[in-house]
Every structure is written in C-alpha cells, then in structure tokens.
Amino acid sequence: MRVPWFWKVPAVPTTESVALGPLSQSWRQDFRRRWAAFAVSEFGGALGYSAMPIVAVLVLGASDFQVSLLTVAAGVVSAVVALPLGPWIEHRRKVPVMVATDLLRFVAIASVPVAAYYGVLTYWHLCVVAVVEMAARMAFDSAGLAQLRALVPAERRAEANGRFETTMWTVNAVGPPTGGFLISWLGPTVTMALDAVSFLVSAVTLRGLSASEVAPPARSGAHHWLRDATTGWRYIFARRGLAALFWNSMIFGGCILAAVPLLAVFVLRDLGFSPWQYGLIGGVSSVAGILGSVLVMPIRRRIGENRVLLFGGVGRNLWLGLIPLATGATSGLVMITAAHFLLYLFAGIFSPTFATYRMNATDDAHMSRVVMAWSIANKVVQPAFIAAAGVLAAITSARTALAVLAAILLTGILLLPWRPDPGPELVSDGGRDLASAAPRPR
Structure with missing residues (x-):
C-alpha cells in the first residue's frame, strides 16, 4: 500500500x-540504569522546583522583580554560557560529560543550603547557581540524548522515549506536591539539599553503565568557533x-x-x-x-x-x-x-x-x-x-x-x-x- x-x-x-x-549486546541493562538515573534526577528536580524562589523570598527577602529576574536571567544567561558547549560535547564521550554535569549540579545546588547554614547566602549566589544548574542541564541533555541514540537500537527508540516521557509526567505529578510538603516540614534549604543529592545518585548510577561507548566523531582540521x-x-x-x-x-x-x-x-x-x-x-x-x-x-x-x-x-x-x-x-x-x-x-x-x-x-x-x-x-x-x-x-x-x-x-x-x-x-x-x-x- x-x-x-x-x-x-x-x-x-x-x-x-x-x-x-x-x-548492542548489553543495551537493555544499560538502558535500565540510564532510565533510573533519569528518574532520580527528575524527581529531585521536581522536589526542588519551588525551593529556590522560596529561598529567595523567605531567606533573602527578595522582591517580586528579583524573583522574576532570577528565572528569566538564568534562562538567557545559561543559553549564552551553553552556546559553545554543543560542539565540545559532540567530540567527547558522552557518559563522562553526563557524570560531570550531574556532579556540577550537585555542587552548585548543595552550595545554597551550605551557604545559608553559615549565613553567607546572597541573592547573586542564587543567580549564579540558577545559571550553572540550567547550563549544566542543557549540557546533560545534549550529551544524554546522543548517548541514548547510540545505546538503544532504532526499532526500540519509540518505546524507550515513551518510558522516559511517562516517567517525566509521573514525576511532575508527584514531585511538586511532595516538594511542597517537604518545604513546609523541613524548610526550602533542606529540600534543595535533597535535590542536590539526587544528582549525586544519578552520577553514581551512570558510572555503573557496563558497555564501552563508541568513539565520538573526530573534529575536522579546519574549524571556526562561530x-x-x-x-x-x-x-x-x-x-x-x-x-x-x-x-x-x-x-x-x-x-x-x-x-x-x-x-x-x-x-x-x-x-x-x-x-x-x-x-x-x-x-x-x-x-x-x-x-x-x-x-x-x-x-x-x-x-x-x-x-x-x-x-x-x-x-x-x-x-x-x-x-x-x-x-x-x-x-x-x-x-x-x-x-x-x-x-x-x-x-x-x-x-x-x-x-x-x-x-x-x-x-x-x-x-x-x-x-x-x-x-x-x-x-x-x-x-x-x-x-x-x-x-x-x-x-x-x-x-x-x-x-x-x-x-x-x-x-x-x-x-x-x-x-x-x-x-x-x-x-x-x-x-x-x-x-x-x-x-x-x-
């Protein structure tokens, strides 16, 4: 037909x-690990979704404009920061990049409750953390989707993407209410600490991938940054x-x-x-x-x-x-x-x-x-x-x-x-x- x-x-x-x-021989086991790492980090992010603006308001007394600026500026600045990362990631092995960006997010987000505990947290500290977290997220996704493409056979990609999508929606349904409860019970800085730990768990999970990566494409001799x-x-x-x-x-x-x-x-x-x-x-x-x-x-x-x-x-x-x-x-x-x-x-x-x-x-x-x-x-x-x-x-x-x-x-x-x-x-x-x-x- x-x-x-x-x-x-x-x-x-x-x-x-x-x-x-x-x-090709061990993709199922590695896919389960990859899926678990995604679920853990997404759940942590959902827990801490509201924590940073709440920290800005309740801990630092930020104004409405500053809270809005924190979100908007983080998106725009992180896009500028991430611009040169695409070509760099393309010519690197993807799993080490994913592990490194998870660890970077762990350190950045964990720095907020640590700084708050010692009384040295500032609004600009939050801004830097928001930019780093968002740029690292883009770098992780850039490497992660390329890694997933190489890992999963073409005929199983639709099923794999469907599982990731179901996980994302489930986490977004459960995570924010749970995060709200934890913020009310433990406070926003402790909730951000839990968010940070989720990225550490994701990094450790990704380190356990068993198969060796295919070599990344070689960089051509002539190249220009733009x-x-x-x-x-x-x-x-x-x-x-x-x-x-x-x-x-x-x-x-x-x-x-x-x-x-x-x-x-x-x-x-x-x-x-x-x-x-x-x-x-x-x-x-x-x-x-x-x-x-x-x-x-x-x-x-x-x-x-x-x-x-x-x-x-x-x-x-x-x-x-x-x-x-x-x-x-x-x-x-x-x-x-x-x-x-x-x-x-x-x-x-x-x-x-x-x-x-x-x-x-x-x-x-x-x-x-x-x-x-x-x-x-x-x-x-x-x-x-x-x-x-x-x-x-x-x-x-x-x-x-x-x-x-x-x-x-x-x-x-x-x-x-x-x-x-x-x-x-x-x-x-x-x-x-x-x-x-x-x-x-x-």
Missing part, C-alpha cells in the same frame, strides 16, 4: 551498524522536517509557558475560582500527560509512527482556545479542565514520537549540537513569549492575552512535517521502511 505524501515523515538515513558497535557553534541550527534548517518541527516546538513551548501565569490570574482573579479548583486543573494535566505517554505505543502500532506525529502535533495545538471562552460558572471550570486534559493528552502522545523522529533524522556526528541548539533556542524564545504575553495582559486582560496565544498556537499546525524531505525514506520503524509501516487495509 502506497503511503500518501501527507502522511509521510521526512527523515535521513541512519548508521546504526556503526553507531551501536559494542553497545561556525561550530551554529552547526546545530544549520543542520536543522537544512532539513525540511526538522526545521518544521523546530518552529512548531518554539511556538508550542512559548505559548504554553506564557499561558501558565496568565491562567492563574484568569482562573483565580477574573473567574473567582478557589485555589483548590485551580490545583485540580494542574493535577488533571499531569494525569493526561501520563495517559498520553502510555497510549502512544498502542496507537503507534495501529496507525504508524508518521500519523502519530501528525495526530499528536495537531491535537496539542487545538485546545488552548477553549480557555478564554470559559465563564465563572461550574461549566467554565469543566471547560478549562477539559481543555487542559486534551492539550496535555496530545502532548504526551506527541513528545516521545517527536523525540524518536529527531533521533532518527539526525546523524551521530550532529546529535549533541542539534539538541543543544534546540535547548538554547527554547531558553531565548520562551522568556520572550512570557514577557510579551504579560505586557499584552497588562494592557488588555488575561482573557485577551490567552486568546491571542491560542490563535498563535493554531499557526503551529502548519509547521508540522506535512511534506517529506526529498530523497530516500529510510527512517527505521521496527525494521521496516515507511511504506511497510503503514497500516494494511482490512
């Missing part, structure tokens, strides 16, 4: 026989499918993060719902994300990876527009909750499929730089969306700003890989090419 062009997903040939090498630093973006924009998904993800991430503070204002102040009702919306979102990540493999087996990518990509961009239509009645709360549930359900379906596509569409010699370019762009674009939406809400209203974000989000549907790249369609899907991956007529 021939696959219509609008269901095809563009891709490039992969080099699995070269990439896997000695990893050209090397921008290689990730040039690789993305030279490939129609990756470029489409890049712009789609910038729009989605920017709009969703900009909507978060506006939603709190809209639900709590404008519509007059109670905090527990607002919390219900967030809880439903986490459940929807978990459900989507669990459903992605059965859906993928039924309709194929290509259709899942488009199905999830369209679905996650549709539902934000329901929120500004809500009223202060119970039906309004139901509408907002349903919109959030559907949005995050489709996001849970889309994200692991997208991660698998990006792994398959990027070769070994560019994976770290592509991931780093993606992360840096997010750190610049998302604060710009948040700031612009905040200004718009101040001039008009939270409802209007949410409606504008919903309209912008709809444009992201056009920025999905509806047309394939020219050339052979060789992306792996369980060992089959794209045509054979399409569902057979019954």
